[in-house]
Amino acid sequence: MPEVSDVPQEADRRPLGIFGGTFDPVHFAHLRLAEEAADALGLAGVRWIPAGRPALREAPRVSAGQRLEMVRLAIAGNPRFVLDEAEVRAAQPSYTVPTLERLRQPALCGAQRPLVLLVGADAFAGMSSWHRWENLFTLAHIAVAHRPGFPVLADSLPPPLATACRDRLCADPSSLAEAPAGRIVSFAMTQLDISATKIRALLSNGISAQYLLPDALLDYIRTHHFYAEN
Ligand code: ATP
Numbered sequence: 001m002p003e004v005s006d007v008p009q010e011a012d013r014r015p016l017g018i019f020g021g022t023f024d025p026v027h028f029a030h031l032r033l034a035e036e037a038a039d040a041l042g043l044a045g046v047r048w049i050p051a052g053r054p055a056l057r058e059a060p061r062v063s064a065g066q067r068l069e070m071v072r073l074a075i076a077g078n079p080r081f082v083l084d085e086a087e088v089r090a091a092q093p094s095y096t097v098p099t100l101e102r103l104r105q106p107a108l109c110g111a112q113r114p115l116v117l118l119v120g121a122d123a124f125a126g127m128s129s130w131h132r133w134e135n136l137f138t139l140a141h142i143a144v145a146h147r148p149g150f151p152v153l154a155d156s157l158p159p160p161l162a163t164a165c166r167d168r169l170c171a172d173p174s175s176l177a178e179a180p181a182g183r184i185v186s187f188a189m190t191q192l193d194i195s196a197t198k199i200r201a202l203l204s205n206g207i208s209a210q211y212l213l214p215d216a217l218l219d220y221i222r223t224h225h226f227y228a229e230n
Pocket of ligand 1: 020021022023024029030033118119120121122123124145146147148192193194195196197198
């Protein structure tokens with residue numbers, strides 16, 4: 001799997017997608033979000049960053065290492081996807097701003113490369129509760145994927161977030177390549193009403209989750225008896 005620094009030089013000038021999540025487990029909506037973002041936003045690739053200990057939610061059902069392995073299985077063979085293992089190995093909880101600061105180090109992405117944080121509409125609406133959230137805009141652009149049941153950029157955003165968005169919204173995704181950070185776009189990915197919560201509930205009730213996530217993952221989940229107990 002190539003590291004960011006292995007991406008060919010001309011690709012390096014294109015924006016790089018950053019996709020963090022708990023991925024408990026990763027599913028087809030995550031995969032389509034990253035794949036469609038790469039095409040819609042002209043990304044050189046997408047760096048997947050499973051959270052070690054997610055900061056703002058209850059403890060995941062399976063360990064960080066096992067969630068990492070599930071993402072590794074899910075993205076295998078996609079040349080545009082890269083796995084970032086650093087948050088899973090970190091001792092401290094995963095926060096997005098420190099993660100982006102790490103990526104801005106010269107040995108990784110540096111200060112100038114456009115970075116695009118990929119989030120679903122639900123995650124975006126909660127962004128103003130994130131640790132040091134106002135720093136996000138100096139570190140990355142934000143691309144908001146439509147998600148069933150969650151309005152995108154609606155008046156219902158918390159006022160501080162709505163205010164922060166006002167001057168940053170861009171209709172044209174190609175403008176993301178013009179600056180390293182600070183702009184917000186939304187994109188209408190194929191709407192898939194899939195969530196990890198729903199998959200965990202199905203599996204813990206002994207109901208099939210096939211066609212919601214890759215078969216290889218279902219085999220892995222079955223082998224390790226994840227999400228089985230009710
Ligand atoms: P859970 O149900 O456990 O909260 P989840 O399915 O929302 O999990 P996460 O790992 O929390 O998955 O999400 C990672 C990112 O993927 C978030 O930005 C989230 O908004 C986005 N995402 C997850 N599912 C979808 C979906 N069906 N459509 C669009 N975005 C999604």
